Amino acid sequence: xxxxxxxxxxxxxxxPATPFDSEQYLLTHRMTDSEKPFGWFKKGYAKAIIYxxxxxxxxxxxxxxxxxxxxxxxxxxxxxxCRDLAEKIPTADRNVFWKLKADGYNMMVLSCGTVDLSERxxxxxxxxxxxxxxxxxxxxxxADRIVGMQLSLPDPEDKLTMxxxxxxxxxxxxxxxxxxxxxxxxxxxxxxxxxxRSGKKKKQFTSHDxxxxxxxxxxxxxxxxxAAGFSLLAxxxxxxxxxxxPVD
Numbered sequence: 001x002x003x004x005x006x007x008x009x010x011x012x013x014x015x016p017a018t019p020f021d022s023e024q025y026l027l028t029h030r031m032t033d034s035e036k037p038f039g040w041f042k043k044g045y046a047k048a049i050i051y052x053x054x055x056x057x058x059x060x061x062x063x064x065x066x067x068x069x070x071x072x073x074x075x076x077x078x079x080x081x082c083r084d085l086a087e088k089i090p091t092a093d094r095n096v097f098w099k100l101k102a103d104g105y106n107m108m109v110l111s112c113g114t115v116d117l118s119e120r121x122x123x124x125x126x127x128x129x130x131x132x133x134x135x136x137x138x139x140x141x142x143a144d145r146i147v148g149m150q151l152s153l154p155d156p157e158d159k160l161t162m163x164x165x166x167x168x169x170x171x172x173x174x175x176x177x178x179x180x181x182x183x184x185x186x187x188x189x190x191x192x193x194x195x196x197r198s199g200k201k202k203k204q205f206t207s208h209d210x211x212x213x214x215x216x217x218x219x220x221x222x223x224x225x226x227a228a229g230f231s232l233l234a235x236x237x238x239x240x241x242x243x244x245x246p247v248d
Contacts, residue, residue, distance in 0.1 A: 009176065011113045026077075093216040096219060097127045115135065
């Protein structure tokens with residue numbers, strides 16, 4: 001067992017957001033739910049907040065509307081939705097998570113999204129056991145229907161607060177995320193990694209000293225690069241900079 005921890009974001013990182021993340025996908029499902037479909041005005045409003053959330057413009061405002069729209073939804077729908085979402089995680093990605101676990105990395109998922117969704121998706125994808133901890137915001141149920149949400153990690157800063165309480169060392173921690181909800185952790189960690197499947201985020205975060213990968217399997221290149229740097233330091237040599245990171 002090594003002493004390094006990898007902190008993963010969920011939506012957009014483990015789960016590709018193509019085009020929707022798990023919360024947006026659940027909300028689109030709710031709009032056309034045969035049990036109680038949205039009217040045209042409500043559907044239009046839901047589409048508008050999804051559009052804004054995709055562009056990272058709403059934060060808490062999205063969560064409030066999201067919870068209100070989902071009240072009364074039976075929990076069985078979560079399984080239906082998450083089974084579909086799990087298929088978006090490629091087999092190659094799943095193999096990487098099992099490889100990292102076998103190599104002794106302690107992996108956790110910290111998300112400002114809905115932990116009920118991330119847990120189910122990881123379960124259906126067969127990789128839940130790769131992670132020692134799954135944190136996020138959890139639905140509240142009454143008679144097996146959604147009635148509200150317990151907001152444990154509503155803001156990006158809450159992720160960092162939680163990690164500090166766990167006494168993790170930034171020097172032994174890699175953080176993998178995809179956007180603004182990961183910034184506090186990315187800035188804190190010694191190995192901050194942005195997954196950039198579209199190729200647009202490198203320009204967005206050009207002022208930050210991050211590693212960039214275009215797929216989950218490329219994380220192995222970063223780990224090898226990082227390990228080589230430690231070996232050089234131990235021998236008294238100067239390691240390469242992040243601008244010299246390997247590119248496939």
